[in-house]
Amino acid sequence: MEDQNHKTDSALSVKSGIDQPPSVDPKAAQHFIRKRKSILPASEYINGILNGNRTLLSRAITLIESQRPDHANIAQEIITGCLPHSGDAIRIGITGVPGVGKSSFIEVLGGYLTRQGKKIAVLAIDPSSERSKGSILGDKTRMEQLSNDPNAFIRPSPAAGTLGGVARKTRETMILCEAAGFNVIFIETVGVGQSETAVHSMVDFFLLLMLAGAGDELQGIKRGIMEMADTIAITKADGNNVRASDLACMDYKNALHLFPPPESGWLPRVIPVSARENRGMDTLLDIFAEYFDHVNSNGFLKKRRMEQSRHWMFTTIQEQLLDGFYHDPIISKRIKEIEKRVMDGRMTSFQGAVRLIAEYRKGDQDQHGS
Numbered sequence: 040m041e042d043q044n045h046k047t048d049s050a051l052s053v054k055s056g057i058d059q060p061p062s063v064d065p066k067a068a069q070h071f072i073r074k075r076k077s078i079l080p081a082s083e084y085i086n087g088i089l090n091g092n093r094t095l096l097s098r099a100i101t102l103i104e105s106q107r108p109d110h111a112n113i114a115q116e117i118i119t120g121c122l123p124h125s126g127d128a129i130r131i132g133i134t135g136v137p138g139v140g141k142s143s144f145i146e147v148l149g150g151y152l153t154r155q156g157k158k159i160a161v162l163a164i165d166p167s168s169e170r171s172k173g174s175i176l177g178d179k180t181r182m183e184q185l186s187n188d189p190n191a192f193i194r195p196s197p198a199a200g201t202l203g204g205v206a207r208k209t210r211e212t213m214i215l216c217e218a219a220g221f222n223v224i225f226i227e228t229v230g231v232g233q234s235e236t237a238v239h240s241m242v243d244f245f246l247l248l249m250l251a252g253a254g255d256e257l258q259g260i261k262r263g264i265m266e267m268a269d270t271i272a273i274t275k276a277d278g279n280n281v282r283a284s285d286l287a288c289m290d291y292k293n294a295l296h297l298f299p300p301p302e303s304g305w306l307p308r309v310i311p312v313s314a315r316e317n318r319g320m321d322t323l324l325d326i327f328a329e330y331f332d333h334v335n336s337n338g339f340l341k342k343r344r345m346e347q348s349r350h351w352m353f354t355t356i357q358e359q360l361l362d363g364f365y366h367d368p369i370i371s372k373r374i375k376e377i378e379k380r381v382m383d384g385r386m387t388s389f390q391g392a393v394r395l396i397a398e399y400r401k402g403d404q405d406q407h408g409s
């Protein structure tokens with residue numbers, strides 16, 4: 040983060056004794072300055088969001104996603120202003136391996152909801168962009184009908200950062216969307232690793248999409264993820280696939296019986312769905328209604344959200360501490376050297392870590408004069 044700022048600053052400033060590099064185009068610099076100025080006061084974003092202004096909502100989300108510290112400050116102000124107006128939506132997490140049919144499914148289910156007068160937001164957490172620099176969720180044209188639906192708002196995954204950072208930004212985006220009046224939030228992720236846990240920690244209902252007939256059905260997804268599911272939907276239950284889907288439903292129902300009963304007291308359902316033939320959508324909407332009745336009346340929803348807030352506080356502490364550490368100028372200079380010593384066996388891993396942390400703390404103390 041810091042590094043980026045340094046780069047930006049140095050391109051625009053004149054260092055004493057060094058001529059301004061000719062590559063700095065004054066028009067570009069002017070544009071940059073104008074762009075900086077175009078950030079509005081937080082209250083304008085907040086009012087805009089509360090009035091359902093999608094342009095200001097999008098711009099505020101861009102501030103949340105930005106890596107710049109000044110943007111982070113204003114983003115936090117906006118989130119704080121929106122927080123009292125959030126929380127009324129139902130939050131649905133959707134996961135499944137690439138190709139299981141997530142976007143087709145959300146497109147159809149989303150259409151059902153907007154026709155009922157609901158306003159839906161579709162957000163995503165795509166952990167693949169961090170590792171492969173390419174995204175699994177975002178590369179194709181997705182949800183074309185829903186993108187043109189005035190009652191739907193689709194926002195792809197924040198591209199940069201660690202999974203924890205990306206997930207936090209999605210959670211904060213969700214708060215803004217709720218304040219803007221969206222009453223059903225879908226948070227989508229690919230079933231390829233840790234991101235399901237991140238999604239689970241910010242939604243009320245976790246929907247796992249699975250394919251039938253892909254070899255041994257129970258091999259596809261880790262047990263821990265199945266245990267999180269409030270409902271499993273077997274996708275593409277149409278045409279020649281109907282029988283296999285019904286069999287898969289039976290298998291998963293049996294498998295779920297083996298898990299200990301969830302704390303919510305809700306028994307997870309297993310249903311066949313087809314985005315192509317609109318199958319299972321009404322059933323799923325009934326399941327949502329039944330689930331929310333259940334968790335509202337037994338107090339579980341309130342408890343789950345409270346625990347999620349706590350979880351995010353601690354996750355954010357970790358994320359911020361790590362971020363501060365790795366972007367610290369002293370650490371950036373020293374880390375390679377210590378790393379090399381550890382690899383050469385001149386220091387143990389523990390010693391290396393302790394040394395760096397001590398240098399970081401010392402730098403911090405020097406800076407704050409204590």
Ligand code: GDP
Binds near residue numbers: 274314
């Ligand atoms: P995602 O990667 O999980 O988002 O999956 P997509 O929604 O992009 O779907 C992957 C493929 O499955 C596409 O070729 C779809 O046309 C196909 N597909 C999606 N839903 C259905 C369905 O309900 N029935 C059938 N037969 N194919 C489907």
